[in-house]
Amino acid sequence: MNDLTDFKLSRRDVLKAGAVSATAAVVPSLAGAQGHTPATTAATTAAAPVLAKVSLTINGQRHQLEVDTRTSLLDVLRENLHLTGTKKGCDHGQCGACTIMLDGRRINSCLSLAVMHEGAAITTIEGMGTPDKLHPMQAAFIKHDGYQCGYCTPGQICSAVAVLDEIRQGIPSHVSGSLTERPLLSADEIRERMSGNICRCGAYSNIFDAITEVAGGAA
Known part of the structure; x- marks a missing residue:
């Protein structure tokens, strides 16, 4: 075996070798990009959106819309109708910031496609007062x-x-099991029903106080 001291490799030699290797790897990619086939182009081109018409009554006003069938109800409210009170938080149905009322029941609008609700009556925070x-x-x-930062507040109010x-x-609910003729307004009942609305600021005790005040006044 030759003495290792006879083997000398300068920094310049290392850089040259690296440049040659990188060039060899890039050239075939460039050649493929310049000589792409129709099949390759079709595979990399996004599919055209499928549009559908949907009619919704939102805060008492009728709207006729044509939307991508993949568009969530949340995005239609915010992007198409500019009702930005309904917030996009997690966009996975876990935070409750996008809660609205649909046909009298609350839903997470980020989890529902707009085209699923033809003819529905929707109330957002803008329609509350x-x-x-x-x-x-x-x-x-x-x-x-x-509230503190206020981001979750529209969803909190709609849910409350x-x-x-309800x-x-x-x-x-999970707490009550089945309700008698007299509604349950216990702390556990209200907290359980509001558990889908997350407040990162931690204003839960104040939210609870607001709900119980309204519940008492409406009893």
């Missing part, structure tokens, strides 16, 4: 400081209004 005439739940959230409606209608 106005600055001159707040919904009682909005007024209670202000009174009890039921729906919670009280209790009055006798719709059961």
Whole structure:
């Protein structure tokens, strides 16, 4: 074996070797890109969107829309109709920021396609009240400081209004199992029903106070 001291490789030699290797790897890719076949082009071209017409009544106003069938109800509200009160948080149905009322029931609008709800009646936070005439739940959230950054607040309010409606209608939850004629307004009941709405600021106690005040006034 030759003495290792006889083997000398300068830094310049290393850089030259690396440049040659990199060039050899790139040249075939460039050649393929310049001489692409129709099949390759078709494979890399995104499929054209499929459009469909949908009619929705949102906050009492009828809207006729033509949307991509893959578009969520949340994106239609925010991007097509510019109703940006409904927030996009996790976009996976886990935070509740996008909660709206659809045909009297609350849903996560990020998980539902707009084309699934032809003819539906939708209420967003913009339809809950106005600055001159707040919904009682909005007024209670202000009174009890039921928010900090405010990002989750529209979904919290929509969900809170729906919670009280569910209790009055006798719709059961995991806590109640089945409701009697007298609605349950216990702390555990309300917290369980609101558990799908996350507040990263941690304003839960104030949110609870706002809900219980409205529940007591409506009892």
